[in-house]
Amino acid sequence: MSSLIDHLNFGNIYFNNKTYSPATILANIDAVAENISKRYISNSPFVYLFAPNHIKTVYGLFGIIKAGRVCVLVDPALKHFELEEMMKDAAPGAIIKPDKGTDTFDFFKEIEVKHYQLSPARIQGLNDVAIMLYTAADDGFAKGAMLTHANILANASSINEINNVKKGTVSCALIAVHHLFALQTGIVAPSIAGGDFILEDITNFKSLKNVGIQLEKNKATHIYAVPAVYLFLRKLPQIKQIVAAATSFVSGGAKLTRSIFDSYRNDLQCEIHEGYGITEASPICAWHGPKDKIKLDSVGRSFPCCKIEIHDENNKDLGAGQSGEICITGSNVMKGYFGNDSATKSTIVDGWLRTGDIGKMDAEGYVYLTGLKKRMLNIGGNKVYPAEVERLMRRNKNIRNVEVFGEPDEILGDTVKAKVQLRENSKEDQNAFIAWCSENITGYKVPRAPEFI
Numbered sequence: 001m002s003s004l005i006d007h008l009n010f011g012n013i014y015f016n017n018k019t020y021s022p023a024t025i026l027a028n029i030d031a032v033a034e035n036i037s038k039r040y041i042s043n044s045p046f047v048y049l050f051a052p053n054h055i056k057t058v059y060g061l062f063g064i065i066k067a068g069r070v071c072v073l074v075d076p077a078l079k080h081f082e083l084e085e086m087m088k089d090a091a092p093g094a095i096i097k098p099d100k101g102t103d104t105f106d107f108f109k110e111i112e113v114k115h116y117q118l119s120p121a122r123i124q125g126l127n128d129v130a131i132m133l134y135t136a137a138d139d140g141f142a143k144g145a146m147l148t149h150a151n152i153l154a155n156a157s158s159i160n161e162i163n164n165v166k167k168g169t170v171s172c173a174l175i176a177v178h179h180l181f182a183l184q185t186g187i188v189a190p191s192i193a194g195g196d197f198i199l200e201d202i203t204n205f206k207s208l209k210n211v212g213i214q215l216e217k218n219k220a221t222h223i224y225a226v227p228a229v230y231l232f233l234r235k236l237p238q239i240k241q242i243v244a245a246a247t248s249f250v251s252g253g254a255k256l257t258r259s260i261f262d263s264y265r266n267d268l269q270c271e272i273h274e275g276y277g278i279t280e281a282s283p284i285c286a287w288h289g290p291k292d293k294i295k296l297d298s299v300g301r302s303f304p305c306c307k308i309e310i311h312d313e314n315n316k317d318l319g320a321g322q323s324g325e326i327c328i329t330g331s332n333v334m335k336g337y338f339g340n341d342s343a344t345k346s347t348i349v350d351g352w353l354r355t356g357d358i359g360k361m362d363a364e365g366y367v368y369l370t371g372l373k374k375r376m377l378n379i380g381g382n383k384v385y386p387a388e389v390e391r392l393m394r395r396n397k398n399i400r401n402v403e404v405f406g407e408p409d410e411i412l413g414d415t416v417k418a419k420v421q422l423r424e425n426s427k428e429d430q431n432a433f434i435a436w437c438s439e440n441i442t443g444y445k446v447p448r449a450p451e452f453i
Contacts, residue, residue, distance in 0.1 A: 001128050004149045004188075005066045011167060011196040014218045015055045016103065025058065028104065032063025035107045042093035042116045045069050045126050048086075049096045050076045051178040053201045056098035056105060058187060065130050065149075069093065072132045072144070075178045079442045081392050082142065086134055090144055090338055091116035100201075122339065132338060133180060135279040136347075137388035138356065138374040144338035145280050147180075152188060154305040154331035155282040159189040161304055162289045163222060163248055167194035170218055174202055174211060174225040174233075175381060180283040181252050185224040195222075202229070212236035219245040226253040226381040228411045230260050230272060243268045248290060250275060253381025254413035255369075261296055274299055276367065278355050280347065281306065282332040285355075286367045298366040306330025310361050315349050318360075323370055326359045327352040377406040378413040382444045389416070389445050396436055398422050398429060404447060418447035425452060 010022040036047065047064045051057045051073050064071040072090065074083070076097075095112045098105070105111070130149045134142040165171060173186025177199075190197040198218050200211045208229070215223070216238040223246055225233070230251060233239060249264070249272045256274045264270050273290065276299035277283035285308060288300035302308040309317045310324040318324045333353045336344035347354055356374035361367050377384040386404035393402050401421040406414035422429055430452050437446045 002149060002153070003065070004130050004152055004192075005062065007153060007192045008062065009194045010191055011194050013055060013058065013197055013199060014170075014214065015199040017214075018103070020055060028059040029062045029066060032059050032105065032107075033066035035105075035111060036063065036067040036069065036094060039107075039111070039113050040067075040093055042091070042114050042118075043120075043123070044091050044093040044114070044116050044118050045123055045129075046072050046090050046092045046132070047094045047096060048072045048074050048092045050074045050078075050098065051176075051183075052076050052098060052100055052203075053177050053182075053199050054098055054100055055103050055199060056100075056110075057177055058191075058199070059105065060096045060098060061131075061183075061187070062191075064096070070126055070129050070132055070146075072134075073178050073180075073183070075176070075442065077443055079440055081395065081440050082134075082442060085142065086144075090132070091118060126338075129335060131180075131183075133279050135383065136337070136343070137385040138376060140385070140387035140391040142388065143340050143343055146335040146338050147282050148335050151282045151332050151334060152184070153192070155284055155303070156184050156189040156192055158304040158332070159185055159284065160193045162287060163250070164290065165189055165193045165195050165222060169193070169195040169221045169247075170198060171195055171222040172198035172200065172215060172218075172220045172224070174200060174208075174223065174229045175253065176202065179253070179381060180279050181277055181381075182224065184282070184284065185222075185250070190222075208232045208236065212238040212242065216241045216245070221246055222248045222250075224250045224252065227251055227256050227260050228254075228380050230256075230264070231411060234260070234263055234268075239268065243270050246270070249273065250287070252277060252284075254378050256296070257410060258296060261294075276300065276369065278328070278353075278357070280334045280353055280355075281328050281330075282334070285326075285328050285332075295362075295366050298362075298368050300367065301365045302367070303330075303332070305332045308361065308367055309352070310359060311352065311354070315352060315354075320363045321360055323358060323360045325373055326355045326357045326367065326369075328355060329353065377416060379416060379444050380412040384414075384416055384445050389418075389441065389447070392441050392445075393418075393420075393437065395440075396433060398424055398433060416445065416447045418450040420450045420452050422452065 175182035275287035358371035
């Protein structure tokens with residue numbers, strides 16, 4: 001098995017007004033791997049990495065994998081209901097929570113070793129898995145998508161091939177790196193290409209002022225973001241200098257609006273190239289390449305590592321222009337869902353990953369998203385499954401009934417809405433329920449201003 005670690009070829013990393021050399025990066029990765037290996041007690045292969053946009057996320061990710069463990073990427077803002085369920089499904093041997101105030105690990109404060117002992121049958125066949133992310137909660141329960149070393153390498157290599165990432169380029173993903181799109185484009189792809197990359201904390205839009213300074217200072221050549229970030233970048237005083245240095249702007253996570261696209265093309269003479277992906281495909285499946293004609297209603301053509309077809313309910317390929325389910329096959333398609341054979345078998349059919357997205361393809365191979373087979377919302381690139389939110393909200397003892405749904409948002413894609421029926425429904429009870437949701441459920445999943453009925 002070819003390990004992801006064997007392919008690392010770092011350039012510099014620019015983070016927090018500092019430059020980290022390849023020697024420094026590799027030494028810190030080795031230190032994480034050594035510490036994990038020496039202290040490990042559990043037979044669980046899983047190490048949970050709470051992953052902010054920080055230099056220690058790079059050290060943690062590759063250190064976990066170098067130690068021969070599976071990195072479970074975790075949103076640092078994840079609340080305990082979801083974390084509790086993840087840990088019940090895949091008990092970790094260690095948990096890494098980086099302190100964002102320093103740039104080197106205090107291992108005994110930031111790495112918590114666990115004593116879980118799992119049955120050998122439960123963890124069999126995970127030797128080739130590098131990263132696992134919880135996703136696909138369309139039935140109300142998140143599942144662990146197992147991505148192998150080969151999956152990650154295939155997708156990252158395709159990013160480098162199609163987008164010309166190499167030694168001398170400077171990549172920057174202005175997306176949270178616990179999302180696979182940001183992890184691949186902003187960390188893994190440049191790390192195997194010898195390219196430099198910029199890491200920026202984007203937990204709130206106020207930090208984008210500093211982002212503009214860093215993009216200009218370090219002459220970013222490849223920029224990846226969701227549409228809302230492009231809207232804010234457009235207003236930065238350095239935007240013309242940023243555009244002059246960059247050779248590639250790529251959008252993903254949510255639908256790019258025509259107004260944002262036109263503002264860059266007409267005012268700045270540059271084009272934003274849109275793509276499409278799904279976690280189970282590591283994640284990128286389609287992209288407008290640098291030489292492709294832009295079709296704004298489309299998400300581009302299939303990536304080098306995979307093939308896309310539009311299938312009917314019987315898994316048969318449909319012709320150009322016909323609507324059906326977008327299906328993927330290739331070296332980027334996940335191994336399966338951890339411990340959930342039935343979900344794996346219903347998702348990967350005859351070697352084809354059924355995405356749950358409805359679309360069509362034109363005669364030139366451009367893919368168009370037209371709807372969703374699954375019940376899902378897209379909040380600025382964060383996937384929200386109403387069935388999961390409803391189930392979590394029903395854990396509140398005062399709730400009688402709840403319906404979670406979405407409303408369109410021009411910038412974010414969707415917003416989360418809910419109709420809630422409480423047993424005790426005074427204003428104080430309503431406020432208490434809102435506070436309970438904020439405390440127990442991850443923020444972007446919590447409905448704004450629920451309607452109490």
